[in-house]
Amino acid sequence: xxxYIKGILTHKNNLNNTSxxxxxxxxxxxxxxxxxxxxxxxxxxxxxxxxxxxxxxEDNMSLCGxxxxxxxxxxxxxxxxxxxxxxxxxxxxxxxDSCELxxxxxxxxxxxxxxxxxxxxxxxQKIILELKDKLINLQNTLPITFAEDVQxxxxxxxxxxxxxxxxxxxxxxxxxxxxxxxxxxxTNQNNPEEILKETLKVLSGSLI
Numbered sequence: 001x002x003x004y005i006k007g008i009l010t011h012k013n014n015l016n017n018t019s020x021x022x023x024x025x026x027x028x029x030x031x032x033x034x035x036x037x038x039x040x041x042x043x044x045x046x047x048x049x050x051x052x053x054x055x056x057x058e059d060n061m062s063l064c065g066x067x068x069x070x071x072x073x074x075x076x077x078x079x080x081x082x083x084x085x086x087x088x089x090x091x092x093x094x095x096x097d098s099c100e101l102x103x104x105x106x107x108x109x110x111x112x113x114x115x116x117x118x119x120x121x122x123x124x125q126k127i128i129l130e131l132k133d134k135l136i137n138l139q140n141t142l143p144i145t146f147a148e149d150v151q152x153x154x155x156x157x158x159x160x161x162x163x164x165x166x167x168x169x170x171x172x173x174x175x176x177x178x179x180x181x182x183x184x185x186x187t188n189q190n191n192p193e194e195i196l197k198e199t200l201k202v203l204s205g206s207l208i
């Protein structure tokens with residue numbers, strides 16, 4: 001129903017719950033956000049663009065928002081795991097940035113995931129099992145062919161990063177262009193997390 005809201009930041013609340021109000025076209029939208037994103041908010045009266053998810057329960061509807069599109073998309077993927085509700089997904093995204101969390105899933109490091117408050121070993125293993133399957137199922141996609149001047153040393157690391165980007169909803173052509181730019185800034189091409197981070201910077205427009 002909603003993709004994002006772009007408007008003026010009119011209120012910030014970090015007392016009982018972490019939220020903000022953004023006014024767009026005369027309507028004030030109350031949006032819950034992570035503590036991680038709260039620290040990155042601009043000043044009151046500044047313009048803000050926030051990617052949102054509508055949470056619909058029997059007795060309540062609310063908006064949950066993220067400053068980065070990939071965090072919103074990871075939130076959706078996390079809540080597709082049985083036993084992981086919105087609150088737990090937000091807790092995970094408070095403890096780990098999206099690239100770090102994806103890397104832990106790819107590596108199967110359930111012990112590190114239990115750092116998040118309320119996430120035990122069984123739930124961490126379940127998250128890895130279900131999410132890794134979602135990502136692996138996409139690896140049957142034909143690999144992206146890059147120009148000869150794009151030097152990528154570790155094809156598996158690239159494939160892992162590419163798989164995640166496809167899972168996040170990016171198109172193959174925009175992935176190809178973004179990786180071609182991002183690889184110039186990658187210091188360790190054996191690390192899919194670094195390839196992913198730099199590519200997401202390009203896709204978000206923060207890396208020139």
